Amino acid sequence: MRGLAREIVGIGRNSARLEAAREAGIIDRAAGAGETTLGPRDLAVVCTPVDRIVQDVRSLAEGAEEDATITDVGSVKGRICSEIAGDPTAAGLFVGSHPIAGSEQRGWEHATPTLFRDRVCVVTPTEGASRERVARLERFWQGLGMRVACLSPEEHDRALALTSHLPHAAAAALASLVSEREFEFVGTGFRDTTRIAMGDDEIWTPIFLENSPHVLAALDAYSESLGRLRAAIAARDEASIEAFLAEGQRRRRAIAARNA
Amino acid sequence: MRGLAREIVGIGRNSARLEAAREAGIIDRAAGAGETTLGPRDLAVVCTPVDRIVQDVRSLAEGAEEDATITDVGSVKGRICSEIAGDPTAAGLFVGSHPIAGSEQRGWEHATPTLFRDRVCVVTPTEGASRERVARLERFWQGLGMRVACLSPEEHDRALALTSHLPHAAAAALASLVSEREFEFVGTGFRDTTRIAMGDDEIWTPIFLENSPHVLAALDAYSESLGRLRAAIAARDEASIEAFLAEGQRRRRAIAARNA
Numbered sequence: 348m349r350g351l352a353r354e355i356v357g358i359g360r361n362s363a364r365l366e367a368a369r370e371a372g373i374i375d376r377a378a379g380a381g382e383t384t385l386g387p388r389d390l391a392v393v394c395t396p397v398d399r400i401v402q403d404v405r406s407l408a409e410g411a412e413e414d415a416t417i418t419d420v421g422s423v424k425g426r427i428c429s430e431i432a433g434d435p436t437a438a439g440l441f442v443g444s445h446p447i448a449g450s451e452q453r454g455w456e457h458a459t460p461t462l463f464r465d466r467v468c469v470v471t472p473t474e475g476a477s478r479e480r481v482a483r484l485e486r487f488w489q490g491l492g493m494r495v496a497c498l499s500p501e502e503h504d505r506a507l508a509l510t511s512h513l514p515h516a517a518a519a520a521l522a523s524l525v526s527e528r529e530f531e532f533v534g535t536g537f538r539d540t541t542r543i544a545m546g547d548d549e550i551w552t553p554i555f556l557e558n559s560p561h562v563l564a565a566l567d568a569y570s571e572s573l574g575r576l577r578a579a580i581a582a583r584d585e586a587s588i589e590a591f592l593a594e595g596q597r598r599r600r601a602i603a604a605r606n607a
Numbered sequence: 608m609r610g611l612a613r614e615i616v617g618i619g620r621n622s623a624r625l626e627a628a629r630e631a632g633i634i635d636r637a638a639g640a641g642e643t644t645l646g647p648r649d650l651a652v653v654c655t656p657v658d659r660i661v662q663d664v665r666s667l668a669e670g671a672e673e674d675a676t677i678t679d680v681g682s683v684k685g686r687i688c689s690e691i692a693g694d695p696t697a698a699g700l701f702v703g704s705h706p707i708a709g710s711e712q713r714g715w716e717h718a719t720p721t722l723f724r725d726r727v728c729v730v731t732p733t734e735g736a737s738r739e740r741v742a743r744l745e746r747f748w749q750g751l752g753m754r755v756a757c758l759s760p761e762e763h764d765r766a767l768a769l770t771s772h773l774p775h776a777a778a779a780a781l782a783s784l785v786s787e788r789e790f791e792f793v794g795t796g797f798r799d800t801t802r803i804a805m806g807d808d809e810i811w812t813p814i815f816l817e818n819s820p821h822v823l824a825a826l827d828a829y830s831e832s833l834g835r836l837r838a839a840i841a842a843r844d845e846a847s848i849e850a851f852l853a854e855g856q857r858r859r860r861a862i863a864a865r866n867a
Contacts, residue, residue, distance in 0.1 A: 445820045467791055482643040496791060503792075509784050514800040517777050519855030520832040522862075524825070525769050530862050531727055531756060532763075532791055533770045534707040536803040537862075540774040544859040545797040548852035555840050566837045570830060572780040577826045580819050588815055592808035595779030599804040600823070602782075602790050602797075 351490045352390075356383060366453045381406060385415035385440075390487060392444075393419040398553035401430045408437035418444045422507060423557035424471045424500035431473075438475035442484050445469045445503060446493060447511075451546040464492035471500045494520050508561035513569055515551055516562070518544040611750045612650070616643060628715045641666065645675035650747060652704075653679040658813035661690045668697035678704040683817035684731045684760035691733075693837060698735035702744050705729045705763060707771075711806040712735060724752035731760045768821035773829055775811055778804040778824070804823050 357374035358367045365377035385391055385407060393403045400419045404427075407417050417440045421427055424443045433443045448466040450457065468488040472481045485495045498506070522544040525533065555562050579587035617625045623636035645651055645667060653663045658680045663686075667677050677700045681687055684703045691701045708726040708769035710717065728748040732741045744757045755787070782804040785793065817823050839847035 399836065406816045422655070446743050447792060449794065449796075462824075468792070469792065480787075480817050503728065506789045508799050512788055513784070514781055515837055516833065517781055518800055518859075519852050520829055521774055521777055522859040523832060523851070524773070524828055525858060525862070527707075527861070529766045529770055530865050532707060532711065532729065532766045533862055534726070536709075537770050537774050539799040539802050540778055541855070542799050544852075548849050548856055548857070549853050552845055552849045554844065556843060559840050562840060563837060566700070566833060566840075568784055569780055570833060570837075572783060573776065573826060573830060575780045576776055576780065577823060577830075580756040580815050580822060580826075583816060583819070585812055585816065589762040589808050591783070592779050592804075592811050595782040595801070595804040598785060598809055599782040600800050601787070602785070602793055602801075603805065605790050 349490055351487060356559040358383060358391075364455075371455065371456055373455045373533055385411035387412040387414040387415070389415045390484070391417045393417065393421075395419075396550055396553050397421040397423050397427065397557045400427050404441055404554070405434060405437050408434070411440060413439070415440055416484060417441045418484055418547075420444055421557075422511060422554050424469075424503045426557055428471055428473050432475055433579040436475075440480075442481055443471040443473075443500065444478045444484065444488065445471070445507070446491075446495075451543055453547055455592070461492075464486070466493050467496055468493040469496050469498050469503050471498055471503050473500070504558050504561050508558055509564040509568075510560050512554060512558055515543055515546065516555070516566065517540070517569065519586060537540050563565055609750055609803040611747060618643060618651075624715075631679040633714065633718055635713045639801050645671035645677070647674040649675045650744070651675070651677045653677065653681075655679075656810055656813050657681040657683050657687065657817045664691055664701055665694060665697050666827075667702050668694070671697070671700060675700055676744060678744055680704055680706055681817075682771060682814050684729075684763045686817060688731055688733050688760040692735055698733075699737070700740075702736045703731040703733075703760065704744065704748065705731070705767070706748060708753075711803055713807055713810075721752075723748070726753050728753040728755050729758050729763050730755055731758055731763050733760070750825050762820050764818050768818055769828075770823050772814060772818055773825040775803055775806065776815070776826065777803070777829065822828045 354375045356376045356378055357368055358380060359365050360380060362377065362379065368374050369377050369539065391407050393400050393401050400421050404417050404419065414535050417437070422445060424445060427445045433436045444470040446466065450464050453539055468483060488495050510575065518541045522541040576588065576591050580589060614635045616636045616638055617642055618638050618640060620640060622639065628634050629637050653660050653740050655663050660681050662676050664679065667791065682705060684705060688703045706723055706726065706728040708722050716771045717773050730741065730744060743846045747837065748755050782801040836848065836851050839851060
């Protein structure tokens, strides 16, 4: 409804789901994979799990006009961007994206027009992409209300391991420790802290694998940090416990102030 | 406004704050500590940090009518209940409570009339308390809209270590790992997961110390769980990662279904 596209084509395997999305007005037209080729000013946004993005970008690049643009919304960028950069057909057409917005829900029924508003989209251009194509992609995300940040795929993956992938692991582990007998005794704190654990494990397993070096480093830093807290509690070292909590409080409040 | 009390007296050290609360209509009358004695049907609710509750209950018990009731809202119950049970004056008057509701905010300005609605209050009677007094206290919490669950102080502390104290530690550690450079790249997932880290470290340090045996056990179980995920990622064991995330998802969805 923002006039960013003349026509929105939904491409997917499940034609019944696509047809329902079309009837709901989410897309203008449905197409099976391989049934559509990209015209000169077309923009394709690949929204498949991170372990399928490279092959989907390659298929779209086949037969695409050279002025078309392909991007993705994957939560890990390193391998995807480097593999596509090595593909002579796809390299020039592709610029990676990661709009940092979403929920634990799945399916077009949960689409919301304000999902992207005032959120950050990371764009990770590699050398093959023209400036003009990158600028066009940035305008697209900005048109949806996002602020755009440019990072290298490596910088992106290191940051997101801490800001997104580690929290997901932490939430899943917390949720797993609570047995049915204790369900009654969870408050809003627990619920907020573990909400993302409801997310789709089919989406998250490939994210952990794709970003494994940074995720492992983040898990190690996290263990090390919790180990320090454990030692302080065991030693009844009040000052160290307080300093630990005060540091978390300081950082989290700074984030709240920044994103207010 | 629910007609649960004829008069609400705020007792505290900071008379300016109490006066402001009175002007805002939160309390009917303000009093300094030691200025009020409890009459026959009075109910005193001690809301100080967990390391101060025992002494505050003891002061209130001095000179209280034998039909008065004293409770608290501390997040840890074991030592508090056993120390008070050993005090000849306070034992008969006191029944411990923990209304599982709150926020990371502090001060009467953040009071909300629906805070307790449909939440659980754990009541932890010890042998000294009469049935009638326990029943009266349960009716009080129910009058605020809560469901009441009776647990032993020990059962309470073990459960809350997992459902509340560990999540607080986990959130603080996650928040501490993100540096200012990365603040821009946090999404709603990170924000929800770490929101409770904004809570007051002066409240939380004594909670960790008071409940240290259960908190240490919870931290160990959490480390062990994260260690299994780490091993699965390092071994690129897709099935184990998926099973780990699916288990967190299953439990968290069960909690969401129960508390819907």
